[in-house]
Amino acid sequence: MSKDVKISKGANIKLKGVADKLHTNTFIPTEIVLKPSDFPTLTPKLSVKVGDKVKAGTALFFNKEIEKMLFTSPISGEVTDIVRGEKRKILEVKVKADAETQYESFVKADPSTLSKEDIIANLLKSGVWPFIRQRPYDVIANPSDTPKAIHITALDTNPLAPDYGFIAHGKDAVFQAGLNALTKLTSGKVHLNVNGNENADSVYANAKNVQINKISGPHPAGNVGVQIHHIDPINKGEVVWTLKSLDVLVIGKLFKEGKFDATRSVAVVGSKVKKPAYVKTVLGANINAIIKDNVEEGGRYISGNPLTGTQISENGHLGFYDYQLTVLPEGGNNQFFGWMAPGFDKFSLSGTFFSKLMPNKEYDLNTNMNGEERNFVVTGEYEKVFPFDIYPVQLIKSILVNDIEAMENLGIYEVAPEDFALCEYACTSKTPAQHYVREGLNMLKKEMA
Amino acid sequence: MKALDDIMQKLKPKADGKFPLAYTVWDGMYTFLFVPGHTNHKGVHIRDGIDLKRTMVMVIFALIPALFFGIYNVGHQHFLAIGDVVTGDHVCTLFWDKFIFGAIKVLPIIIVSYGVGLGVEFIFAALNKHAIQEGFLVSGMLIPLVLPVDVPLWMVAVATIFAVVIGKEVFGGTGMNIVNVALTARAFLFFAYPTKMSGDEVWVNTSLEEGQKIVDGFSGATPLAKAVEGGQEALINMNASVMESFIGFIPGSIGETSTLAIGLGALLLLLTGIASWRIMLSTFVGGYVMAMLFNLWGANPFMELTPLHQLVIGGFAFGAVFMATDPVTGSQTNTGKYIYGFFIGFFAIMIRVFNPAYPEGVMLAILFMNIMAPLIDHYVVSANIKRRLKRVSVNA
Numbered sequence: 001m002s003k004d005v006k007i008s009k010g011a012n013i014k015l016k017g018v019a020d021k022l023h024t025n026t027f028i029p030t031e032i033v034l035k036p037s038d039f040p041t042l043t044p045k046l047s048v049k050v051g052d053k054v055k056a057g058t059a060l061f062f063n064k065e066i067e068k069m070l071f072t073s074p075i076s077g078e079v080t081d082i083v084r085g086e087k088r089k090i091l092e093v094k095v096k097a098d099a100e101t102q103y104e105s106f107v108k109a110d111p112s113t114l115s116k117e118d119i120i121a122n123l124l125k126s127g128v129w130p131f132i133r134q135r136p137y138d139v140i141a142n143p144s145d146t147p148k149a150i151h152i153t154a155l156d157t158n159p160l161a162p163d164y165g166f167i168a169h170g171k172d173a174v175f176q177a178g179l180n181a182l183t184k185l186t187s188g189k190v191h192l193n194v195n196g197n198e199n200a201d202s203v204y205a206n207a208k209n210v211q212i213n214k215i216s217g218p219h220p221a222g223n224v225g226v227q228i229h230h231i232d233p234i235n236k237g238e239v240v241w242t243l244k245s246l247d248v249l250v251i252g253k254l255f256k257e258g259k260f261d262a263t264r265s266v267a268v269v270g271s272k273v274k275k276p277a278y279v280k281t282v283l284g285a286n287i288n289a290i291i292k293d294n295v296e297e298g299g300r301y302i303s304g305n306p307l308t309g310t311q312i313s314e315n316g317h318l319g320f321y322d323y324q325l326t327v328l329p330e331g332g333n334n335q336f337f338g339w340m341a342p343g344f345d346k347f348s349l350s351g352t353f354f355s356k357l358m359p360n361k362e363y364d365l366n367t368n369m370n371g372e373e374r375n376f377v378v379t380g381e382y383e384k385v386f387p388f389d390i391y392p393v394q395l396i397k398s399i400l401v402n403d404i405e406a407m408e409n410l411g412i413y414e415v416a417p418e419d420f421a422l423c424e425y426a427c428t429s430k431t432p433a434q435h436y437v438r439e440g441l442n443m444l445k446k447e448m449a
Numbered sequence: 450m451k452a453l454d455d456i457m458q459k460l461k462p463k464a465d466g467k468f469p470l471a472y473t474v475w476d477g478m479y480t481f482l483f484v485p486g487h488t489n490h491k492g493v494h495i496r497d498g499i500d501l502k503r504t505m506v507m508v509i510f511a512l513i514p515a516l517f518f519g520i521y522n523v524g525h526q527h528f529l530a531i532g533d534v535v536t537g538d539h540v541c542t543l544f545w546d547k548f549i550f551g552a553i554k555v556l557p558i559i560i561v562s563y564g565v566g567l568g569v570e571f572i573f574a575a576l577n578k579h580a581i582q583e584g585f586l587v588s589g590m591l592i593p594l595v596l597p598v599d600v601p602l603w604m605v606a607v608a609t610i611f612a613v614v615i616g617k618e619v620f621g622g623t624g625m626n627i628v629n630v631a632l633t634a635r636a637f638l639f640f641a642y643p644t645k646m647s648g649d650e651v652w653v654n655t656s657l658e659e660g661q662k663i664v665d666g667f668s669g670a671t672p673l674a675k676a677v678e679g680g681q682e683a684l685i686n687m688n689a690s691v692m693e694s695f696i697g698f699i700p701g702s703i704g705e706t707s708t709l710a711i712g713l714g715a716l717l718l719l720l721t722g723i724a725s726w727r728i729m730l731s732t733f734v735g736g737y738v739m740a741m742l743f744n745l746w747g748a749n750p751f752m753e754l755t756p757l758h759q760l761v762i763g764g765f766a767f768g769a770v771f772m773a774t775d776p777v778t779g780s781q782t783n784t785g786k787y788i789y790g791f792f793i794g795f796f797a798i799m800i801r802v803f804n805p806a807y808p809e810g811v812m813l814a815i816l817f818m819n820i821m822a823p824l825i826d827h828y829v830v831s832a833n834i835k836r837r838l839k840r841v842s843v844n845a
Contacts, residue, residue, distance in 0.1 A: 013495070159495075235841045306494045328495065331488045334454060338484030339502035346498030351721040352507055353498055367488045371500020372480065374582055375624030378504060379776040380725060383783060389837060391782060391830055409834045424493045428504055429624070434492040 005230040007217030009387040013159040016271040024277040029285035033317035052079045057104030057260040060093045072127025074262030074283040076102040108258030111181035126260045131247035137445045138416035147241040149188040154245035155195035157222035158305035162267035165201030178252030193227040225419045270327040271364045272299035299327040307421035331368030349426045374429040382423040399440030470575040477581040505586040511714035518710035519703040520551035526653040532664040563589040565606045569613040584623030591631035594704025597651040608634040628819040652700040673763040673808040680750025694761040705767040715770040724774035728790040732769035735794025768811035778819040785825040
């Protein structure tokens with residue numbers, strides 16, 4: 001049983017600076033940072049204070065609402081700083097790395113022999129649990145739920161995205177161990193959604209105990225929300241858990257080796273990167289060593305991809321879920337009669353630029369807004385790049401007026417902010433669509449609690 | 450360009466200073482010269498090149514063929530009326546004279562429309578403390594093109610003020626209006642000053658200089674008015690066969706006569722994807738279907754007029770291409786756009802044929818469907834909701 005899904009609505013944004021498929025370097029970070037802001041709606045409570053020694057897998061903070069959900073240090077070392085913002089909100093927990101990483105030990109066993117409760121306990125205790133996310137709300141999964149299915153996306157169609165097949169290649173045993181753990185957590189199926197545009201990497205093609213679905217088409221085909229919508233849509237009251245295939249490797253490692261191994265491959269990409277390629281580093285690593293001598297001046301650093309990533313400084317740190325570090329030229333220059341320029345160098349989903357005549361061109365886009373925010377005027381734009389049977393503009397408007405019934409009816413439980421990223425890109429009125437959807441989801445989660 | 454940027458920055462008034470209007474005007478000018486270099490901070494880091502200014506400017510580009518043809522035709526009709534050119538001689542004699550005469554008549558209307566409309570926009574932007582929104586760039590050009598050439602300038606000014614204030618600003622400005630702004634202006638004039646907006650007197654400028662006189666048998670009526678009286682035959686007698694009406698050397702509102710010139714604009718709008726092909730297509734289909742039904746009925750000569758002929762006379766093409774496709778006042782869902790467009794075409798021909806007092810049914814049809822568009826969308830969206838709810842019961 002498998003499904004072939006062809007996505008027709010959407011668009012690939014072709015940017016300069018795609019990563020070559022090779023690992024150029026390994027960067028052992030000197031410090032790491034865990035940011036509670038990577039986890040929407042989370043209220044963190046600290047478990048450490050400045051000066052504490054931690055191992056990889058020692059809890060740094062936990063979830064105030066579900067106290068057994070721990071967020072653990074990816075490396076061993078000393079807690080050097082806890083950065084707080086307004087109202088003493090915790091922004092960053094900083095850990096200075098030891099020369100050699102010491103690991104906390106967790107249950108090491110074949111997950112097929114463990115009970116569901118043991119698996120969940122092991123995941124929660126080790127800090128691996130937050131990799132499992134849920135729809136609705138696009139937040140960390142609630143361990144007391146039983147999801148109707150688990151969806152794993154094995155492709156990323158975002159601009160300059162890393163190749164999940166390349167990163168996971170050869171790690172079949174670890175991946176399968178991760179899948180075996182996940183199959184115990186759901187009453188339904190585990191879906192592994194692989195790239196249908198090309199032959200999926202053997203690590204995915206050979207996966208067992210899961211339903212393998214082939215997804216083809218342009219971005220946002222790689223978004224797990226799109227895949228769920230076309231394979232087995234979520235209705236009101238149902239819960240589905242989602243992961244990236246790379247996160248399954250972390251789960252597999254936990255059960256194979258009994259430790260929280262946060263080392264990961266990260267694609268360093270973008271037109272400002274001299275040699276775009278993959279590097280090996282650790283979750284939350286400081287990027288200044290990675291970018292040293294490999295980027296040009298005047299770039300913006302983004303942990304994640306250009307559509308959904310987070311802006312960080314050159315001394316910033318990689319995010320919890322990010323396998324990509326993007327460096328794009330920073331904008332900020334005024335464009336003389338920019339609204340009338342022929343625009344050979346601008347990529348537009350509308351037909352108003354001559355660049356439309358060059359469909360295979362790779363663009364060097366900067367971070368300019370290319371206009372100012374306006375009321376909604378143009379219609380039909382979002383629908384072209386939104387492969388859901390949902391009316392995106394109407395949904396956003398229902399969020400703006402706080403109409404909960406309309407939000408539910410219009411399908412807010414099926415979407416995540418990332419699904420609106422391409423709409424936001426295309427929007428003539430420069431509407432911050434992802435921000436609105438996030439607000440709507442947060443509001444609804446609070447309301448339903 | 451750096452120098453110009455510096456000069457503009459020097460002139461910049463304070464946003465919260467004594468004269469908020471001064472800042473609004475400066476901001477409007479500045480963002481016209483330069484797309485400001487704001488960068489993205491939340492959400493996406495890269496953005497599509499398109500913005501609202503570019504969208505609106507594309508529509509203005511699309512209006513240029515109709516505008517130039519309109520200007521020329523104003524001159525042509527004038528010289529035809531005073532006998533300086535003979536019927537059928539479209540371009541050989543007095544080419545530049547026609548053009549210049551037309552420009553002298555049309556440009557003041559455009560200047561008044563833009564001047565008054567933008568003035569109102571600036572005042573409202575200053576009062577509401579927001580940036581100038583670009584909607585009026587297009588409305589300001591549409592208003593002159595749907596008016597007869599002999600309309601007094603003060604009427605243009607009054608109608609523009611009415612349309613911008615009552616049609617748009619009271620609802621919250623660009624993007625919030627319910628009915629099409631340019632059509633609001635036209636409808637206002639049509640009902641407030643009917644003698645200047647209908648009849649046989651206003652479509653052709655017949656101002657005479659010394660020694661000039663109007664040719665015998667001149668009527669000045671539009672093809673629509675003639676068709677009401679005598680159908681196909683009357684149209685052919687006044688040199689408004691299908692082909693001639695399509696090319697457009699016929700009396701009528703300034704920009705509406707040439708379906709050919711409008712077609713060029715439509716091509717640009719469709720290639721750039723600015724206007725909805727769904728609305729445009731379904732409007733023409735709706736008009737064609739209604740005209741065909743009238744053909745079957747055939748109670749009077751106007752009903753017997755061929756569908757194609759119905760579509761090339763009057764403002765039908767102009768309305769379908771430039772007015773019905775207004776994204777703000779039209780239907781917003783793709784399915785709704787088919788329904789919305791179809792009924793515009795359908796009602797336009799129906800009003801035109803059934804009610805000779807309102808020969809221009811397109812205006813009323815579009816205004817009516819503007820009001821109906823949210824209702825159409827409501828049902829389309831409800832159907833979507835029901836369909837998605839059904840998924841649950843299918844699964845269960």
